[in-house]
Amino acid sequence: MSTYMPKAGEIERSWYVIDAAGKPMGRVAALAASLLRGKQKPIFTPHVDCGDHVIIINCSAAVLTGRKLEKKYYRYHTGWVGGLKEIQYKTLMANKPEKAMELAVKGMLPDTVIGRAAAGRLRVYKDANHKHEAQKPASVEL
Numbered sequence: 001m002s003t004y005m006p007k008a009g010e011i012e013r014s015w016y017v018i019d020a021a022g023k024p025m026g027r028v029a030a031l032a033a034s035l036l037r038g039k040q041k042p043i044f045t046p047h048v049d050c051g052d053h054v055i056i057i058n059c060s061a062a063v064l065t066g067r068k069l070e071k072k073y074y075r076y077h078t079g080w081v082g083g084l085k086e087i088q089y090k091t092l093m094a095n096k097p098e099k100a101m102e103l104a105v106k107g108m109l110p111d112t113v114i115g116r117a118a119a120g121r122l123r124v125y126k127d128a129n130h131k132h133e134a135q136k137p138a139s140v141e142l
Contacts, residue, residue, distance in 0.1 A: 029104035
């Protein structure tokens with residue numbers, strides 16, 4: 001008996017919405033990364049992009065446990081000499097909670113072509129309003 005290998009045209013992509021209000025950011029990001037990869041599907045194959053679309057709402061109400069708001073930093077480099085910048089997660093969550101959630105999900109995806117394609121199917125919103133009602137996304141609970 002041969003192993004089933006899904007072709008790119010055979011993959012059906014569903015839409016899911018995750019409400020992050022009051023939930024730990026890491027748990028929401030891990031669930032979103034799993035859905036983006038398609039690991040819940042019986043046809044999952046690591047070398048085939050078979051993931052779904054994910055919408056995360058209420059990112060501003062997501063929770064960072066422990067003292068991560070004070071101790072955790074988002075660091076990036078501008079490319080210039082001495083251009084290392086860092087932002088405390090307290091200010092990042094206050095100003096751009098969508099960016100914080102997006103960084104958490106992208107960190108759980110592989111650094112490959114498949115991971116970048118999966119990150120393109122992620123939609124993150126600060127509050128409960130999103131513009132993807134026409135796709136009829138299914139609600140997912142942690």
